[in-house]
Amino acid sequence: MDKYLYKLHIKGIQHIGIPTQKYQETLDFYRSLGFEIINQENYQGHRVAFLRIHNVMLEVYESETTADATGSIDHIALSVEKVDQLFRKMQGVYRLLSTEVEQLPYWKSGIRFFKVEGPNHEVIELCEIL
Structure with missing residues (x-):
């Protein structure tokens, strides 16, 4: 299979997911950098927000378990x-x-x-x- 076949479908980063136990602090931090909240949801009792600046999208979501450190x-x-x-x-x-x-x-x-x-x-x- 042509290893470049997927290049036709992949357009860039869609979003970067950030799990957090500090939901509001995390939203405030990224908003202070200029990100705007474009969507907020509640999934299984946990708040989720999508923030965007230009073509960069973040998904910030509440999680009971987070690495709270640099991960993979x-x-x-x-x-x-x-x-x-x-x-x-x-x-x-x-x-x-x-x-x-x-x-x-x-x-x-x-x-x-x-x-x-x-x-x-x-x-x-x-x-x-x-």
């Missing part, structure tokens, strides 16, 4: 512009995991990024492709 998904990377300005704006407001904007030689001209921690200890990478 190491981080969520969000595309950003003006990463240096964003880093300065977020200092003292969010829990930064990076002490400075880092750079790697990926893509044609490299990337610049830094990481913050969410309320469930999830790692969010804010990344600008140069």
Whole structure:
């Protein structure tokens, strides 16, 4: 079977699921980053919210059991512009995991990024492709 056959169907990330015991804190955190709640549900007595910013969608859902630590998904990377300005704006407001904007030689001209921690200890990478 052609290993690229699925490429015709896969269009990108649909959503990233974040289980939480800190539902409102998690919603507040992502809303402060600019995400908007586009749908809320109640599934088997647990609250579920879908949040979107541009083409990134998160599913935040209440769960009695959560890893409350970085798990098999190491981080969520969000595309950003003006990463240096964003880093300065977020200092003292969010829990930064990076002490400075880092750079790697990926893509044609490299990337610049830094990481913050969410309320469930999830790692969010804010990344600008140069």
